[in-house]
Amino acid sequence: MRARTILGSSLLAAGLAATIFAGCENKHEAKQDTQATGSLGASASIVELMKARGLSEADVEGALKTYVPSGKMDEYYIFASGGQSGNVDVIGVPSMRLLKVIGVFTPESWQGWGFGGDSDKVLEGGNQGTHKIRWADMHHPNLSETKGDYDGKFLFVNDKANARVAVVDLADFSTKQIVPNPLAASDHGGAFVTPDTDYVIETSQYPAPLGRDYAPLSQYKEKYRGVAIFWKFDRSKGRIDPAKSWAMELPPYTQDLADAGKVDSDGWAFINSFNTEMAIGGTLDGKPPIESGASQNDMDFLHVINWKKAEELVNAGKTKTIAGMRVLMMDVSGPEGVLSLVGEPKSPHGCDVTPDGKSVIVGGKLDTHTTIYDFAKMKTLIGEKKFEGKDPYGIPIMAFKEAISGQVEIGLGPLHTVFGDHGDAYTSVFIESVVAKWSYKDFKKPVEKLKVQYNIGHILAAEGDTVSPDGKYVVAMNKMSMDRFLPVGPLYPQNFQLIDITGDKMRKLSDMPLGNAEPHYSQMIKADKIKPVKVYKPGTNAITMEQDPLRAEGGKERIVRNGTKVEVFMTAIRSHFTPDQIEVDEGDDVTIHVTSLESAEDQTHGFTIDMYNINVSLEAGKNENISFKADMPGTYPMYCTEFCSALHLEMAGYFLVKPKRK
Numbered sequence: 001m002r003a004r005t006i007l008g009s010s011l012l013a014a015g016l017a018a019t020i021f022a023g024c025e026n027k028h029e030a031k032q033d034t035q036a037t038g039s040l041g042a043s044a045s046i047v048e049l050m051k052a053r054g055l056s057e058a059d060v061e062g063a064l065k066t067y068v069p070s071g072k073m074d075e076y077y078i079f080a081s082g083g084q085s086g087n088v089d090v091i092g093v094p095s096m097r098l099l100k101v102i103g104v105f106t107p108e109s110w111q112g113w114g115f116g117g118d119s120d121k122v123l124e125g126g127n128q129g130t131h132k133i134r135w136a137d138m139h140h141p142n143l144s145e146t147k148g149d150y151d152g153k154f155l156f157v158n159d160k161a162n163a164r165v166a167v168v169d170l171a172d173f174s175t176k177q178i179v180p181n182p183l184a185a186s187d188h189g190g191a192f193v194t195p196d197t198d199y200v201i202e203t204s205q206y207p208a209p210l211g212r213d214y215a216p217l218s219q220y221k222e223k224y225r226g227v228a229i230f231w232k233f234d235r236s237k238g239r240i241d242p243a244k245s246w247a248m249e250l251p252p253y254t255q256d257l258a259d260a261g262k263v264d265s266d267g268w269a270f271i272n273s274f275n276t277e278m279a280i281g282g283t284l285d286g287k288p289p290i291e292s293g294a295s296q297n298d299m300d301f302l303h304v305i306n307w308k309k310a311e312e313l314v315n316a317g318k319t320k321t322i323a324g325m326r327v328l329m330m331d332v333s334g335p336e337g338v339l340s341l342v343g344e345p346k347s348p349h350g351c352d353v354t355p356d357g358k359s360v361i362v363g364g365k366l367d368t369h370t371t372i373y374d375f376a377k378m379k380t381l382i383g384e385k386k387f388e389g390k391d392p393y394g395i396p397i398m399a400f401k402e403a404i405s406g407q408v409e410i411g412l413g414p415l416h417t418v419f420g421d422h423g424d425a426y427t428s429v430f431i432e433s434v435v436a437k438w439s440y441k442d443f444k445k446p447v448e449k450l451k452v453q454y455n456i457g458h459i460l461a462a463e464g465d466t467v468s469p470d471g472k473y474v475v476a477m478n479k480m481s482m483d484r485f486l487p488v489g490p491l492y493p494q495n496f497q498l499i500d501i502t503g504d505k506m507r508k509l510s511d512m513p514l515g516n517a518e519p520h521y522s523q524m525i526k527a528d529k530i531k532p533v534k535v536y537k538p539g540t541n542a543i544t545m546e547q548d549p550l551r552a553e554g555g556k557e558r559i560v561r562n563g564t565k566v567e568v569f570m571t572a573i574r575s576h577f578t579p580d581q582i583e584v585d586e587g588d589d590v591t592i593h594v595t596s597l598e599s600a601e602d603q604t605h606g607f608t609i610d611m612y613n614i615n616v617s618l619e620a621g622k623n624e625n626i627s628f629k630a631d632m633p634g635t636y637p638m639y640c641t642e643f644c645s646a647l648h649l650e651m652a653g654y655f656l657v658k659p660k661r662k
């Protein structure tokens with residue numbers, strides 16, 4: 001009876017039956033099915049299923065909108081920050097299935113990332129000072145852009161904890177470069193790209209003396225500074241060029257998020273800040289913690305930077321070199337009008353430029369509004385030098401009221417804002433645990449709030465921070481997920497909730513537990529913009545993406561000994577290594593060039609030497625160069641770690657280290 005009521009009242013069931021039969025490729029089977037049960041019967045069985053599983057119509061709608069059958073592809077990719085895992089999570093939309101975890105800052109053993117092969121050099125490049133850094137607090141992945149739209153070629157990510165930026169090439173979804181920031185001790189406003197990816201912007205978080213020299217906290221105001229680095233990206237090489245990069249000294253306010261201008265505001269960058277009080281804590285001495293010291297002022301500062309003009313000043317040599325980097329100091333940038341400030345209410349967080357580049361949206365963690373800054377107004381104020389004062393560092397300050405076009409009452413704790421395709425904006429509201437939908441064109445109050453589970457920190461939309469957002473989807477990236485998933489101990493997964501924004505009302509479609517650290521930001525790109533290679537050209541070095549001059553070739557495998565240096569040219573093909581026996585003396589310096597001779601798609605081998613912490617992945621065509629000291633005498637199997645063929649277990653050999661004579 002109940003089943004009939006649902007059926008009768010619902011277009012969904014009919015739609016379901018239609019979908020099911022339309023989706024059935026084998027007409028004969030479909031016909032048989034219809035004969036056996038009738039189309040109503042099929043619907044009835046769906047209703048039975050719904051009943052048995054306790055699913056509502058909304059659940060089934062969510063399932064139908066997100067289910068991607070075997071052999072069908074997702075419509076979008078998400079590139080999500082892997083947070084403290086230091087690696088990037090790649091997720092398909094709408095299925096919300098994890099496709100890959102790209103090794104970036106943190107060794108990743110499936111990809112052989114950081115276990116003796118060429119990737120070690122990339123990780124080495126990211127060392128800071130005398131320290132080997134092998135983790136990251138990854139925050140904001142940014143896809144490369146052409147004319148303000150994602151072009152699907154590169155991905156940039158920042159490491160807040162160790163002030164670094166990495167470049168991932170989407171030709172093979174692997175990391176090519178890590179550049180350590182020589183000036184700052186931590187970053188946050190990164191890795192934001194300018195509309196043609198001329199620059200990747202990285203701005204500091206916690207102030208410190210530039211170059212990280214020692215200075216006592218009592219000299220905070222005099223010696224501590226913030227900094228913005230403009231990393232020059234060389235697209236033809238696919239690398240950041242540190243020699244052509246430059247920086248801007250900033251006051252010791254705690255700079256937070258940043259965004260590059262676009263369209264109207266192309267050539268400009270915006271960085272917000274908190275702790276303009278310059279509180280330094282001192283809890284053990286009975287002083288207030290930074291948390292309360294930094295929340296005294298009603299206004300913090302949005303930093304407005306004319307980077308095109310700053311670039312001219314840098315090229316004219318008006319810089320000071322600190323830690324090897326050209327820095328435009330505040331005594332130049334303030335008077336020259338390339339750095340200006342304007343008030344921001346209170347403890348701001350998100351800083352997001354609208355798709356038309358006309359406005360900058362700032363959310364205040366301790367404010368209930370988002371503030372909409374009007375770029376045209378700010379440009380005029382700066383051009384006419386109409387300021388209401390200067391900060392203690394001589395940086396001019398615009399009047400708040402004259403710089404904004406409005407404020408919208410959003411709710412408790414608005415953080416980040418992303419955009420749809422018709423002037424709609426979506427703000428994550430942390431304390432209230434909602435996504436607030438509003439209009440940045442006419443400053444409408446939230447037209448709708450959608451509850452999410454729980455404490456949404458971050459948010460993304462389909463191509464939502466480009467000049468042409470797609471609409472379609474928003475994802476709430478929720479910090480907390482109690483009562484959503486099977487318990488896994490006191491450290492809970494994050495909860496990605498996929499939201500359909502095509503209708504008048506937002507609809508939650510699915511939940512995805514993400515058991516891999518806290519994603520701070522993510523971007524969603526149309527899948528057809530990404531065109532990765534399927535196999536490497538024979539003998540490719542995956543770091544240079546060129547044929548490795550030291551690759552091994554079939555028939556030319558050999559072991560070359562030169563004093564205590566041993567060089568092995570080894571090939572891998574189903575299902576053996578050549579050579580498969582290597583004997584060296586204790587203390588020898590060993591280099592193994594191991595090349596996969598496979599050319600078929602998805603035909604991967606791995607190569608490991610037991611106990612030597614050596615493990616590389618050999619995708620078809622790839623060459624890896626492995627160098628190490630044979631410092632541990634003994635007998636060590638070496639084998640292939642991918643189940644590559646029926647005789648995969650036989651793909652093995654021995655690495656023998658003969659002890660030194662005593």
Ligand code: K7E
Pocket residue numbers: 139140188349415416457458519520521
């Ligand atoms: Cu809102 Cu980098 Cu998490 Cu700040 S982002 S923490």
Ligand code: CUA
Pocket residue numbers: 574575604605606640641642643644645648649651
């Ligand atoms: Cu090659 Cu298993």
